[in-house]
Amino acid sequence: MTEPQWNLEPKFDFVDKHRVATNKKCSLAKIDTETNGPFEGKDHGRAFTHQAVIDIRDLQYKMFTEGKQSLLVVLQAPDAAGKDGLIRKVLGQMNPQGCRTYPFKVPSAEEAAHDFLWRVHKCTPAAGKVSIFNRSHYEDVLVVRVEDLVPKSEWQERYEIINGFEKLLAHRGTQILKFYLHISPEEQLERFKKRLDEPTKHWKLNAGDYEARDKWPQYREAYEDVFEKCNASYAPWHVIPADKKWYRDASVAAIVRQTLQEMNPQLPSIDADLDEIRRLYEREAAELAAKKN
Ligand code: AMP
Ligand code: MG
Numbered sequence: 001m002t003e004p005q006w007n008l009e010p011k012f013d014f015v016d017k018h019r020v021a022t023n024k025k026c027s028l029a030k031i032d033t034e035t036n037g038p039f040e041g042k043d044h045g046r047a048f049t050h051q052a053v054i055d056i057r058d059l060q061y062k063m064f065t066e067g068k069q070s071l072l073v074v075l076q077a078p079d080a081a082g083k084d085g086l087i088r089k090v091l092g093q094m095n096p097q098g099c100r101t102y103p104f105k106v107p108s109a110e111e112a113a114h115d116f117l118w119r120v121h122k123c124t125p126a127a128g129k130v131s132i133f134n135r136s137h138y139e140d141v142l143v144v145r146v147e148d149l150v151p152k153s154e155w156q157e158r159y160e161i162i163n164g165f166e167k168l169l170a171h172r173g174t175q176i177l178k179f180y181l182h183i184s185p186e187e188q189l190e191r192f193k194k195r196l197d198e199p200t201k202h203w204k205l206n207a208g209d210y211e212a213r214d215k216w217p218q219y220r221e222a223y224e225d226v227f228e229k230c231n232a233s234y235a236p237w238h239v240i241p242a243d244k245k246w247y248r249d250a251s252v253a254a255i256v257r258q259t260l261q262e263m264n265p266q267l268p269s270i271d272a273d274l275d276e277i278r279r280l281y282e283r284e285a286a287e288l289a290a291k292k293n
Contacts, residue, residue, distance in 0.1 A: 004043070006040070006043070006044045006047045006048065007044075008047060008048050008051045010037075010038035010039070010048075011038070012037060012038035014037070014251050014254040014255050014258065015238070015254075015255055015258055015259075017037070017251075018238040018239055018240055018241075018251060018255065019236055019237070019238055020227045020231055020236065020237040020238065020239055022231055022233075024228075025224065025228055026224050026227040026228065026239070027224065028182065028220050028223060028224060028239070029220070031182060031239050031241070032241050033182050033183050033184040033187065033241050033242065033243045034184070034187075034241055034243040034244055034247075035241045035244075035247060036244075036247065037247060037250070037251060039247070039250065042244070042246045045244075045246040045247055045249070045250040046246050046249075046250075048250050048253075048254070049089070049090065049246070049249045049250045049253045052090075052250070052253035052254055052256075052257045053090060053093045053253055055257050056090075056093070056094060056253065056256055056257050056260060057093065057094060057095065059257070059260035059261065059263075059265060060094045060095060060098060060099065060130060060260065061095065061098075062265035062266060062267055063098070063128055063130075063260065063263065063265035064095070064097070064098040064128045064129070065128070065265075065267050065268055066128060066265045066266055066267070066268060067127050067128040067268070068127055068128065068173055068265075069127070069128070069173045069174070069175065069263050069265060070124075070125035070126060070127055070128060070129050070130065070131075070172075070173060070174045070175070071125060071129075071130045071131075071174070071175050071176075071177070071256075071259070071260065071263070072124060072125055072130075072131050072133065072169065072174050072175070072176045072177070073091060073130070073131070073132045073133065073177050073178075073179070073256065074133045074136045074138070074176065074177070074178040074179065075087070075132065075133060075134055075135070075136070075179050075181065076135060076136060076138050076139075076142070076178070076179070076180050076181075076223075077180060077181035077182075077183070077242070078181075078183060078188060078212065078216075078219065079188065079192075079206075079209045079212060080183070080188050080191040080192060080195070080204075080209075081181035081182075081183045081188070081242050082181055082183070082242055082245055082248055083134050083135075083181060084134070085245055085248075085249075086181070086248060086249060086252055087101055087132060087134060089249050090249050090252055090253045090256070091132050091252075091256070092132070094130055098128060098129050098130060099129065099130040099131075099132065100123075100125075100129070100130075100131055100132070101131075101132040101133075101134055102123040102131060102132070102133055102134065103134040103135065104119070104120070104133065104134065104135040104136055104137075104139060105135075107119065116137060116140040116158065117137055117161070117162075117165055120133075120136065120137045120165075121165070124169055124174065125174060127172075127173060137162055137165070138162070138178075138226055138230075140155065140158055141155050141158050141159060141162070141222065141225070141226060142219065142222050142223065142226065145222050146215050146218045146219055146222055159225075159226075159229040159230055162230050163229075163230055163232060166230070166232065166234065166235040167232070167234065169235075170232075170234035170235065175234070175259060175263055176234060176235035176236075177235075177236065177238070177255065177256065177259055178235060178236065178237045178238065179237075179238050179240055179252055179255075180223060180227075180237060180238070180239050180240065181240050181242035181248060182239050182240060182241055182242050183242045183243055184243055185213060185216055187242075187243040188213070189213075192205075192209065227239075238252075238255060240252060
């Protein structure tokens with residue numbers, strides 16, 4: 001049986017579709033958690049992602065050799081929305097020599113004894129490299145706000161501090177891409193059930209996840225404030241419909257690929273004298289051939 005010929009270049013602007021509009025309040029309730037986008041279905045979406053990942057790797061290779069620009073991908077989401085799966089299937093497919101994932105958990109005692117960006121700044125990508133943040137500095141205006149971990153007067157100041165921080169990174173040549181994986185509470189519960197049914201996923205279970213479900217509206221509000229206050233052109237937010245895992249992967253892959261294409265990384269120019277190196281090679285090859293005869 002021959003494989004179906006999917007259109008891997010559908011006319012569909014993923015960035016335009018999922019980019020959070022600036023200067024306007026974003027209402028998550030009005031954004032679908034489920035879509036097929038331009039795809040006929042799962043197999044089509046998966047074929048698209050496969051090609052996009054190959055292209056991303058090529059572009060990342062160029063960025064690595066160029067050694068000037070860098071990329072920071074920030075992932076935020078409710079539990080079980082698929083950050084881990086997205087990293088495994090798409091972002092983590094980049095060459096590990098130039099790419100690293102950093103998970104941000106409840107701060108350690110040492111981290112908590114510093115300013116909230118201290119642990120984050122040292123994980124930002126060096127020139128030529130990619131950093132993936134599995135959660136991020138945004139937790140400090142999300143969980144911290146909803147769970148009342150610091151006074152309002154303190155977290156309120158953080159939006160501006162985050163904007164300044166991201167501007168600093170952009171100033172150094174880092175492109176920042178931020179993704180919110182948007183799932184419905186129904187889909188989340190379904191995934192919690194799958195975790196219960198699957199012993200290898202039991203380590204992910206956490207009673208706190210159910211408390212966070214009770215605070216869904218508060219988290220939604222906190223996210224909407226983030227999208228409104230921290231959405232500069234050099235560090236845009238995207239809301240990704242994530243109820244379908246294959247669409248989540250395809251759309252993020254499309255946006256990362258497009259961004260890297262726009263960054264337009266170039267292989268470095270050659271200082272070495274290629275004619276001379278070719279002559280050296282030919283001399284060596286001729287000597288070897290002579291020895292063999
Ligand atoms: P997970 O990503 O599911 O392994 O869980 C990590 C947990 O750490 C989540 O519940 C986050 O909300 C929490 N977390 C991450 N950063 C912070 C922070 N700055 N303050 C408090 N909790 C945090
Ligand atoms: Mg969790």
